[in-house]
Amino acid sequence: MTGHAGDGGATPAVQCEGVTRWFGGLEAVSQVSLSLAAGERRAIIGPNGAGKTTLFRLISGEMPVTAGRVRLFGRDITTTPCHRRTQLGLGRTFQITNLFPTLSVLDNLVLAALGLGRTKFSMLRPLWTYPEPRARALETLDTVGLADKRDAIVRTLSHGEQRQIEMALALLTCPRVLLLDEPTAGLSPAESALMTRAIQQLDRSITILLIEHDMDVVFDIVSRITVLHLGRFFAEGSPAEVRQDPRVQEIYFGAGEVTAC
C-alpha cells in the first residue's frame, strides 16, 4: 500500500493533471495541475470566482471533471465515486457548514464514525449496542472540546461550535488527505485563532489542502501556496514569495477595485 515511509516522498498525495470543469459555456476550472507531497500543507488562494471550491468538489468527487485526471497517492480516482474516495482516505470540510441539523452532536459524530465500517448496514440491532463508533465519537468530542454539548441538537448550536463539528466530522473519517474549505469562515478572531491552532496540531502525516481568505491563518498553517485566478493556475510558491508577488497583489487589488464599483 501507499503511505509507507519509503515511497511517501516519491508518490504525491494528491495530483491534479489538467483538471477542467465546464458549467454550460462557462469554464469554472480550467487546466489546473497541482501536486501535493504526502504530509504537505498547502493553501489555495484566489479572489472570488477563482474556482477554489469547484476544484475541491472535483478532487472530492462531488462533481465529475469535464477533463483531466485526479490521483490520490498515485491511484487514478478520476471516475471514483465520492464515497469511495472517502474510503481511500480523502476527507473534506465545507465552506458553508454542512451538518445533520436535526440530530444531536453525538449522533452527528457517530454517523461520521460509522461511515467507513460495515456496521452502517445493520438493521436489526440498536445503534446504542455498538460501543465502538460511540467511543470514537466521544473521544473526538473531547478533543474539540464540545463534550458538554453532546446531547444538544446541532441546529441550536452557535456558528463557532458548528464549525468545530464540521472539522470533527472530517477527522472521524480518518483522512490521509484533508481538504479544508475556509475552516475559519464567519468565526470571531478568538475562535479563528483556536481553529488555526487545532489545524496546526493535526497529525503531521495528514496532507492538508486549505482554502482560506484570512492570510494570517494561511501563513500560520501552510508551507506553500497555490494561487488560482478565473479558474486557472496563476502562481505558486512559499507564503513569502506569494505575498511579495506583484501580480498576485494586482489580481486581489484589481478584483477589489471591480467589486468596489
Next chain:
Amino acid sequence: MDVAATRAPMRLVTGLAVALVILAGLAPVLPSYVVILMTEGLIYAIAAASLDLLLGFAGLASLGHSAFFAVGAYTTAILVTRHQASFGAALAASIVLAAVASAAIAILVLRATGIYFMMITLAVSLCAWGLAYRWVSLTGGDTGIVGIPRPRVPWVGLASGTLSFYYTVLALFVVCLALYLLLIWSPFGKTLVGIRDSESRMRVLGYNVFLHKAVALVVAGAFAGLAGSLYAYYNGFVGPSAVDLAHSMQFVLMVIVGGPGTLVGPLIGAFAITFLEKMVSVFTERWVMVLAAAYVVTALWAPRGMLGLLRAAR
C-alpha cells in the same frame, strides 16, 4: 451499551405495549363493526409506517407507495383465487414481489431528488393504476378480483371470524412494529436520517447514498406488500381502487396527519383517517369533501402532524 440512550426508546416501547394490550383486550367486548375497522386501521398502519421510513426518516417523499401495496394485494388475490395458495405462501410471495418491484422502481426513480422525485414516483403510481385497470387478463381490470376468502391460519384454524382475523392481523402488526423499531434505532436507520438532513455530507463521510436509499425503498416496499396482502384478505376484493390516486395520497396523508419521522404518528394517522372515513360516512355522503378539507387543513396548519402540534404546544 449506552444506558442513557435507551431511556427514550424504553418509554416508547412501554407506551406501545400498553396500547397493544388495549387493542388486544378490548376487541372481544367491542361491536364487530368496530373490530373490523380496527383491523383495517392496523393494515393501513403497517403501510403508513413503511411510508414513514421513506418520507419521514429518509426524506424520500414517495408518492407512489400504493403501487407496492397493490403488488402485494394483487399477488395475494391472484395466488389465492387462482392457485389456492396458503396464507403463508401468499404472504411471502406478496412481500417478495413487492420488494422486487420496489427494487426495479428504485433504480428508475432514485436518480431524481426532491420535487423531481415526487413527480416521478407519482407518475409511477399513476401508471401502476393504468396497468391494474387495463391489464385485464392479469388483474381483472375494472372488476378486479373477487372472492378472496379469509386466510386459514395454522394456529387458529380458519380465521374466518372477525375476531380471529383481527388477532391474526394484530400479531403480524406486532411483528412489523418490532422490526420498524429495530430499524429506526439501528445504524442503518440513523444513516437514513443523515441522508434526509444532508446527502452531500453523507457522501463525503463515505456513504453510498444511492445504495442506502435503494435499500430503504426495498424494505419499505416489502412492508407495503405485506400490508397489501392483508388488505386483499380483509377486503375479499382487489381492484384498481387499491392503487388509484386517492389511495396513494391517503398513505401520504396518514403519515403527515400523524407526524412524519415519528413512526408512532403515522400509526395514529392511519387509525384516525380510517375511523374518520367511516364515521363521516354515517352522517353525510360528502366524505370526499371532508377528506379534501383534511388535506387542506393539514397542509396549511399542521405540516408536522398531530405529534408536531403536540410538541409545539409543549
Next chain:
Amino acid sequence: MEFWVNQTFNGVSYAALLFLLGGGLTLIFGVMKIVNIAHGSFYLVGGYLGVALVAATGNFYLALLGAALAVAAGGVILERVFLRAVEGDDLRQMLLTMGIALFFQDACLLVWGGDPFNLRGPAYFAQSVKLGGFTFPILRLFMIAAAGVLFVVLWWFQEKTRAGAMVRAAIDNAEMTEALGINVPILKMAVFGLGAFLAGVAGVVGSAFMGIYPGLDFEILPYAFVVVIVGGMGSLSGAFVAALVLGLLDNFGKALFPEISYFTLFAPMAIVLAFRPTGLFGRA
C-alpha cells in the same frame, strides 16, 4: 396504407389533446416547481363548464373561451389564496393540490351528477374532409389545429418575448430571476393561470371528443404526468414531442399489439428515465 394513415392521424389528434393537457402541467412545474395534482380537475371543470356554456350560448367557440378563462381565473385565485401560503414546501403544496382536486371532484359530482355528458360542438365537427382517398374527421383536425396554434403561440411567447424570457429564467433559476428584479410572485400567478387555461381548453376539446364524466380528472392525470416526465419537466417543446410520441405509441400499440398496449404509458417513461433521467428535452 389506409391503416397507417388513419392510425397516424388518430395518434396525432390524440397527441394534440395530450399536449394541451401536459403543456400546461409542464409550464406550471417549470416555473413553480410544484406537483400539481389539481391539473386533472382543471380539465374536468373546464369540460363541465364547456358543456354548460354550449347549452347556454349555443356557440362552441364562445364556450371554449369562456370555460378556459373561467378555469384560468380559478387557477389564479387558488395560487394566490392557497399555494402562495405554503410556498417553498413541496410536500405541503402537493397536499394542497390534492385537497383542491378532491374538492372539485366532489363539487362537480354535486353540481352535474354522475351521468356522462357529451359536449355538442358545431355540426361540422361530425363531418369529415376527404383528401386523396382518405377521410379526416373535422373534430380531430380541429384538435390538431388548436394544439398546433397554441404550441406555436406559446413557443413564440417563451422564446421571443421579454415576458417569455422571464419565464425561461424562472424555470432555470428562480432565485437568480428574483435577483434580476423580475416580479416572481406575479410571474408564478400568471403561469399557474396559463397552465390552468390550457387544461381548461383541453377539457372543452376533450369533452367534444370523448365526453366527460366523474372520475375523468384522475383518469387523465397519468397521461399529463407521463407527458411532462418524458418531455423533460418544465420543457414546452419536450411536452410537444412527448405528446406526439405517446399519442402515436398509444394508437399503434392498441391497434397492433393489444397485449402490450397496457404498457404504452409506463414503458416510454421507464425507458426515458433509465437512459435520460431528465427527460427528452430536460436539462440536468
